[in-house]
Amino acid sequence: MQLSPRFKLLSQPLDRYAVGLVVLLSIAIAILLWVGDRTAPQVKEFSWQGQRIDSTNISFALTFNRPMDRDSVEKNLKFEPPLTGKISWSSRRMSYTPIAPATYGKSYQVKLENAYDRFASESGQKKAIEPFTGSFTTPNPYFAYIGSQGEDKGRLIIYNTLQKEKRVLTPANLTVLDFRVYPDRQKILFGAIDGVGKNLLDQKLYVVTTGIDREDHLTSNQPTIKPILGSDDYQNFKFDLSPDGKNILVQRLSRQQVGRYGLWLIQEDKPARSLENQPGGDFMFTPDSASVAIAQGEGVAILPLEPQAPPLDFLPRFGTVLSFGRSGTQAATVKFNKDYTRSLYLVNNQGLQKELTKISGSILGAQFDPQEKTIYCLLTDVEQDPAKNIFREKPYLAAINLESAQLKRLLELPSQREIQFSIAPDGESILLNSAIPSSEPTNSQNNADDSAQATRNPRTPKAPTQLIILPLNSSSTASAQPEVLSMFGTFPRWLP
Structure with missing residues (x-):
């Protein structure tokens, strides 16, 4: 068969x-x-797990093994300490964007339990998610400044506010004039003059290591200083470091060719080269690090980082740009009015030009808070002394709501011009220097007024400038009490 x-x-x-x-x-x-599938839903990935998160980290993501009941997830997501934010979804992926950066110097836990998958109610077999706990940390708060008293005078210093550790980064023979911090906190770019002669026109650029290790602590390693730009053929004036730390711009004047003045670009491991641009005034990098805003003529030009390149944009009404918001979509600018007053304007990439305040005094500085809802500014009142028939400018720190343009005075300051302030990257406080008046001269006061300090700024007050931290309380900023530190210096800046 x-x-x-x-x-x-x-x-x-x-x-x-x-x-x-x-x-x-x-x-x-x-x-x-x-x-049916009886396995419990679970978190497969947490994008910030075990990482050190700074203010540049905008959001994190939780990825689940199946589509989730979104309301149950949002209701049961907890943070210790609290971290308010906004939630968005894309299939099995949830994104969380904090409204404000996480507070520096903290350890955070992210917890989720009692959440269910999308089909739990339909099947009648509700099985809670496997309890999830994730964690991340934030950097320790550091700031840098230029000392103005005793052995610290003219030297670059960093300070850890949690461990109360202070480190002097530069030797006594260099008088530091200004500096910029690299985004990774590992280095600081600074301009300084040699102790011999102390001529401001002989400023040179250097880079120094901070000694902060990967665990965010100060090591015992000695700072290493590397020369970046000399001053034999050119005089170096203002400089700036791009937000990504890859570009340096310097205003230079030739010592041999009369009138040759403009911006020079220094890129990683490349020699300095002239941009051959039209000479201008005050300048700063844009947040994308790809262009520069510079005062030219009767306006502000946005120039690319290419030799002889035409402007990308021009703002004809304004004299200078004071700062950009973190998003890069808006900036604070100053307009010099014909009646000798000054106006602070909010300008954005949608064509908005909004006057925030108009004063008869000076606008010394302005910075956005991380949420870009408030701008903090250093302004002055003009006061007349009837006895001497002279006018004085009295500075104060103010906060302006960007939506309502309402101005709130935060801190009255002594009469002086050399004031700088810096908003902490997490938006929790403001660091500034202020003159501390004294009726009788002291040794430290006399030391603060020597020739090097006078060379740096002839208007430097005789009273020493002491560092102050002003906490920013979102519920009642006006009631915050400033903390006067035991350090004397200028140009205080938080590390990113």
Whole structure:
């Protein structure tokens, strides 16, 4: 008897094994479909797990193993300490964007439990998510400044506010004039003059290591200083470091060619080169690090970092740009009015030009808070002394709501011009220097007024400038009490 082709095929052992496997798999699939998936939902990935998160980290993501009931997730997501934010979804992925950066110097836990998958209610088999706990940390708060008293005078210093550790980074023979901190906190770019001669026109640029290790602590390693730009052929004036730390811009004047003045660009491991641009005044990098805003003529030009390149944009009404918001979409600018007053304007990339305040005094500085809802500014009142028939400018720190343009005075300061302030990257406080008046001269006061300090700024007050931290309380900023530190210096800046 001859078998049909079908039975010939099944007569082979391998064929019988394959058919049996198919049958078993079919039965297993049928059972699974009838019983349902009884495994609990779970978090598969937390994008910030175990990381050190700074103010540049905008949001994190939680990825689940199945589509989730979004309301149950949002209701049961907890933070210790609290971290308010906004939630968005894309399939099994949830993004969380904090409204304000996480507070520096903290360890955070992210917890989720009692959440369910999307089909739990429909199937009637609600099984809670496997309890999840994630963690991340934030950098320790550091700031840098230029000392103005005793052995610290003219030297670059960093300070850890949690461990109360202070480190002098530069030697006594260099008088530091200004500096910029690299985004990774590992280095600081600074301009300084040698102790011999102390001529401001001989400023050179250097880079110094901070000694902050990967664990965010100060090591015992000695700072290393590397020369970046000399002053033999050119005089170096203002400089700036791009937000990504890859570009340096310097205003330079040739010592040989009369009138040759403009911006020079220094890129990583490349020699300085002139941009051959039209000479201008005050300048700063844009947040994308790809262009520069510089005062030219009767306006502000946005120039690319290319030689002889035409402006990308021009703002004809304004004299200078004071700062950019973190998003890069808006800036604070100053307009010099014909009636000798000054106006602070909010300008954005949608064409908005909004006057925030108009004063008869000076606008010394302005910075956005991380949320870009408030701008903090250093302004002055003009006061007349009837006895001497002279006018004085009295500075004060103010906060302006960007939506309502309402101005709130935060801190009255002594009459002086050399004031700088810096908003902490987490938006929790403001660091500034202020003159501390004294009725009787002291040794430290006399030391603060020597020739090097006078060379740096002839208007430097005789009273020493002491560092102050002003906490920013979102519920009642006006009631915050400033903390006067035991350090004297200028140009205080928080590390990013």
